[in-house]
Amino acid sequence: MDITWFVVLSALIFATGAAGVLTRRSPLVVLLCLELMLNAGNLALLSFSRMLGNQDGQIFALIVLVVAACEVVIGLGIIVAMYRRRLPIDVDQMNELRG
Amino acid sequence: MFTIHLSIVVFLPFAAGLIAAFLPARVGRWLVVAATLGVLGYAIAMIADFDGDSGGLQYVTDDAWISELGIRYQLGVDGLNLFLIALTALLWAAATLWAALRTEDRPRLFMFNMAFAETAVLGAFCAQDLALFVVFFDLMLVPFYFLIGGWGEGDRVRATTRFTIYTLVGSLLMLAGAIALGVLAGPGGDLSFSLAVLAERPLEAGTQQWIFLLFAAAFLVKAPLFPLHGWVVDTYRATPIPVLVVLSAALSKVGVYGFLRIVLPILPDASQHFQDLMIILAVVSILYGSVLAFSQDEARLVVAYSSIAQLGFIVLGIFSLSELGSQGALMQMVNHGLVVGALFFIIAVLTARAGSTSLARMGGMALRAPVLAALFLVVALATLAMPGSPNFVAEILILFGTFEDKLVYGLVASAGVALAAVYMIRLFQRSMHNRTEPSAEPRELGGLDLAVIAPLTVVIVALGVYPQVMLDRTDEATTSKVEAAATAADGSPSAAEAPQAGPPGGGAPPGVQVQP
Amino acid sequence: MIPLAEIQPPVIDYGGLAPLFATIGGSLVVFLVGLLGGRFVQRTLVPLLAAAALLAAIGLTVANWDPGDTKPIIEGALAIDTLALFLSMLFFVAGLATIALSLRAPVVRETGSGEHLGLLLGSISGMVILAGAENLVTLFVGIELLSIPLYVLCASELGRASSLEAGLKYLVVGSVGSATLLYGLALVYGATGSTDFAGIAKGIGTTVGVGDPLLLTGVALCATGLAFKASVAPFHQWTPDVYQGAPTPITSFMAVATKAAAFAIILRLFDHALADVQAEWAPALAALAVLTILIGNAGAIAQSSLKRMLAWSGVAQAGYLLAGVVVGTRLGLQATAFYLAVYLLMNVAAFAVVIARERVSEHGDDIRSLQDLGRASPLLAWPMTIAMLALAGFPATAGFIGKFYLIDAAVAGEYAWLGIMIVVGSMISLVYYLRVIAVMWMGQFAIELPTFPPRRVKPVSGWSPEADARAQPEVVAVAVLAAAATVVLGIVPSPLFDLARDVGSSLSALV
Amino acid sequence: MSATGYGWLVLAFPLAGTLALALGWRLWPGRAAGWIGSAAILGSFAASLGMLFELLDRAEDSRSLVGTAYTYADTAGFRADMSILVDPLSVFMCLVVSGVSFLIHVYSVAYMTSDRGYVRFFAYLNFFVFSMLLLILAANFVVLLMGWAFVGAASYLLISFWYRRDTATGAGIKAFVINVIGDVGLVVGAFLLFDGTGALDYAGVFEEAGNAFGRNDGQLVAACVMLLVGAFAKSAQVPLHTWLPDAMEGPTPVSALIHAATMVTAGVYLIARMHPLFELAPAAADVGAVVGTVTLLIAATIALAATDLKRVIAYSTMSQIGYMVLGVSVAAYGAGLFHLMTHAFFKALLFMGAGSVIAAMGGVQSLDKMGGFRKAMPFTFATFTIGALALAGFPLMSGFFSKDEILAFTLNRGGGYVVLAVAGYLASGLTAFYAFRMVFRVFFGEPVPEARELERGHLHHGDPANPATGEKEDTEVGFPGPEHHVAEQAWPMKAAMAPLALLAIVAGTLGIPGVTDTLEHFLEPTFEDSRFLETHPSESSEWLGLALGGGLALLGIAVAALVYLRRPGTALQLRERFSTVHTFLSNKWYFDELFDAVFVRPMAAFGRFGRSIIESVFVQGVLVGGTVGAVRVGTSLARAIQTGELRAYAFLLVSGLGGLVLYFLIVSV
The missing domain is CATH 1.20.5 (Single alpha-helices involved in coiled-coils or other helix-helix interfaces)
Known part of the structure; x- marks a missing residue:
């Protein structure tokens, strides 16, 4: 089975996610883009699993879903905490730590 | 038969320093002084007991230390380090005594560091394992770092940082070189750093060359030679006197000693290959150091630059790759240590009286301090290698050794002898003679200061009267060290044959030979 | 399709998993007990329980120690071999130290002891899994299990903006790293057809060529993801910011444990699964090592914040460690393992002193907080001095032996120039390590920080007047113990060498 | 006791004296230190006589003895023993040095009284004598170098003896550095010889030199030239001479001892000692001869224009040593050494007289300020004039025979040497002129106030000042203390000057052509291997030379008398007439x-x-x-x-x- 286009698609999604992380200033959107990147990985895993005919990739993808959920939760938690402290919700203004 | 003597010699000061750190300062400082005197006694006994006819090692201690890395705890004494150990012991005894009488600020820490430093320097001199040598070589910087930074004068932190980084840059390069030496020489992972073993495992000429450069960097910085002396000015200005004494007298010798002990026997082809480079550096150092010594106003810096010149002579002797030259170099190491130690004590006395280290503010001291003037005179004349001083014997050996193959360099270097006369006599004259400066307060040497300076002077005179006492014992060892390099033809891997040649007189190769 | 009936339950070696159970179980227990209020529970019981879990884990690890024997548990997904056990031991020790350092930390008052230590134990569990991972899935699980609690811990000092900033930065950049890693793992899986390290190793050269673009792209992405965790340049940038922003006990934990875990999996992945393409990845990693050494040391020089300085120095040290990986030899593996252990001791000692000082000094973690410490508090000054000397690689400390070992491995692995780079890095590092010592011992003097004007550093974790050095004996004890171990192992390194040799036997493919 | 035993004693006395004086510097009251120092040198002189008699007891061909105390340095083919060589040459030198030194010590006992460095002075002086004797007795190059450098150091210390005068310390440094340059020359020379012969002791070097080097072999010539550099530096030969005039900053007895009678002749001794080498390398010997001649001319011309009394004598010393160097370089060893001895006598005498005059002047040294001391200081006048006559080569005085023998020898070598001889004769006329220029200007003419004061029996004590710069000083800084001593009032000074005056007159009898050749005969064993041993100038030519020399001396004296006695304004006119020449000379040829x-x-x-x-x-x-x-x-x-x-x-x-x-x-x- 030719999975080339699946892989290409996953690569595009990965690149889109990466571009989003690079360009967006809202942490929420950044988190969304991270999800995109992870899911690009998932897509690749599933495609390869399909191509190779074993289940390892699919199991892997399931676990990744869980992990992705966790990450987003943590991210949202931090954003909430920042909002509560009335800190700017803008990644460009988070530069107290530098140098 | 392995003996524990050297371990005692090496670690006695450290142990005393450690104990003293937990005793009241009043008691502790004298404990350290006693330990240094003990080491001195040991060293003298060793000289008396030393078997000069054997080129091999004596009082050997040889144990596995870190067998995983092939590092052995291997100590030994032969003609090469016997007198350097004695020199170290003598100067540390003098310097700790001097310090014990003065240091008021955190005396226990000071004495601990002094003792620690002695252990490290003695360890470096005794080590017969390259890695062990490197360990002690690096280790000795730690106490000096604290001593200069904690008790120095003026811009001490800058000075000590510069000193430490400069010298550590060198010794870290040496570390890399040493490891490479052990790894590349060891066939099939049989790692050994024992100098005797390494000398029998010749490397290819190309490998030798880059390793040589790493070692040379370490040793030349430590010496120091032009143009690697950037640390000297700040350091010599800032270092407290007792520390400066051991720093310039003993520490600087570790580097040049490394050439004789390690580089020449183990990297003979590279030594031959870089002979001209090293000689040129040495000659330039001699001239440059002399001229700058001549144009300094600060007494300490006169001696600092003169040391560069003197160390240039030593390196010149070593890289003449002749027996005479090396023998002279070895002797000059001891002599320079003695004179420079005495000089710095004297400068300390002068500074205390003039209230300044500037020569322009000294002057006329001889008027009220004839004893000081007399001692200074003897030391100054010895420094400029006046015939009849041990320095003369050493320098004539160095020059003779150099003349043999490198006549032109030798002739240029001998101009340094004349320049030495200029700057030393100038130093003596500016401080002791001429009108007394109104701000200076000429005063005779105190009894305790005399007790520190006079013995050094006596040793200088004694060695001048009878230098053979040293030459007798060092002859065999030096000869065997130079041999491989002297016979190595430039650029060809003839080192393979060199170790088999054996020293003249049919002795065994320069390996570990145990004296009963 | 595989018929359902044929699925066999996986073989699970519970004995081998016992240390992991201890930490996971400990984590749960600590979480639950932590819910109880009360000073006794928060200040004494919870830390004791956490420590007990770690001690138990250590005991079980020792019991499992069996050099030469690789126990493939859970169908080969985890290998409880000496490499895994050795590194687990490091995580546990780091965990114990962190518990001690957290005892009086402000962060604990904010989050509660249970959450704090529970997350810590959870992260340790992730590390244990990572260290033993023999499968791409366990690798990913391990990495995430170690990372996610750390994101939380970093941000857990809610009252402090920089802590939140650190947490979010770590999370975002970390997730990018994770996603990259994941994509790389997918590609490797796709190229070799296996998630098993053994299967991958077998697949290379048979099902897929050594120069296969898919495989190598996968390797590149994996390298990026793991390099990020190990703070290898140019993926190091989160390190100084996160280290500075995070609560200091967590910083210290991250500095030593995360780095060890990252190197554990780098060793496993590259020196085991991808050993056959060593010729391809070694030059790239070597280049990264050089870059890391240079950037790390350069960055550390101008820092006035001690935590930041240590972070940068950690970057540099990662470069040294990478040299042990690059050569792809047993000697390299041993040297890396050795250095990781040593690195743990040196850093714990240093961080302990920073913690002790930032709690009482008006300068926080600024280098000025150490001024004249040699006079005021030798018990803190000496460990810091030893730690700095060891980090700089002075002899008679374990740091020297560690560097010696690494250079030895580099030269023997025909990467002599990398050995010299280590040395060059050490030279630059002298500037900032020695400055710390100078500040402590040499009285008042102007601290020259060449570039940026010194920034006002706020006390990181707040400081309470009652908490001077004498009031925090556990911090002093950690510092003194770690420093003493550094010196002792510098003089008598043989025990650690024996362990390292055992570790060397774990990856049988290496020569 | 054997001759070498005496040889060690010769060294032991002054060394013991040095140590006793230096270590016990606080103990010695009054003039005790001076007498201790003198006694030590007297002991040395006695031991030298012991050597002499021991040597005379032996057959002529076994009069060269080596005594070894211990191995000094022996490593890797380099071997030097602490050993002394006793042979006629060294015995002769020891006698001259210890004898003259003793007299100068005695002179100093009085002259230096009240100097605050009295004990130090004698310690230095004894150390100097020890060093000089070590130099003479050395049996190898290492010991030679030791003595060579020690005398340099002693010279430095004595030149800067009044160390609070910066002119004195500056002069000391100059002397020291030029001496060290000479030392380096010697070291290089010794190496070149060692390289060829493998030996450092004289016997070994001389024995092997014939085998190792051919005649005029490049290396040998280079070695000899380097030895000459050493010799020139020590003996103040052009161009390494500039230190000697400055060295007059030292106390006058020092000038007499070191910078006239003994140390500066070390170069002559060295060439004589190395004669087997120089005969193998005639090219190098010719260098010596030419430099000697150039020096004797240059120095004589400068002496014409110098106005500082001591400097005039110093230039005259340079000039006379030029004669000696010329002598030993043209293989006139006996003649050169003969002149060395007579010169030691009359030059020491001249300096002593000058010291006495300077004391009378209260430390002033300028000839321009002196005059008319004839009546005030009859003894000084008499002895000084004897010295000047001997220096001028007045017939039948000691200098007459010794100087002319050198010139006769040179003339006898023929060829280009004739030019050298002619220059020598020319300079001897100048010598006579400047010697009597001093006599006339100091002792004749209108008495200066100081002379008048002395005539009234009272010694002038002016404001102490640095004679070189005129800078005011306190009495302790420089010229011997608050008290001054002149020969007329201090018996030790008289006791030292009288024997020297006698010797300056009669010492010539040791070598009157055709009548006596005592000295030459005594030295013969040392020079028996010389190729020129048998080539003596004929007796008639020697007498012709003597006549010529005597005539020139008389002429010089006559001209001096004309210029300074008969027409006192002439000097000034000449100075204006030849102002370029005068400037050139008074600037010492701008060296x-x-x-x-x-x-x-x-x-x-x-x-x-x-x-x-x-x-x-x-x-x-x-x-x-x-x-x-x-x-x-x-x-x-x-x-x-x-x-x-x-x-x-x-x-x-x-x-x-x-x-x-x-x-x-x-x-x-």
């Missing part, structure tokens, strides 16, 4: 300026250059600054990209990733 321009200033300039440019630009700038700069740039870069902005981090991460992927893709192709 000091030459050295200053060639060595001193370039070195100082290089020192400044090194300190300001090399140190700060290269060593601290490029090497240190460059490294620091590179690290700083790196630091700035590392921190500059550390902006704290999340997106920048992510960007770098992604770029790094891109780079890695690119690399791996390239590898995969």
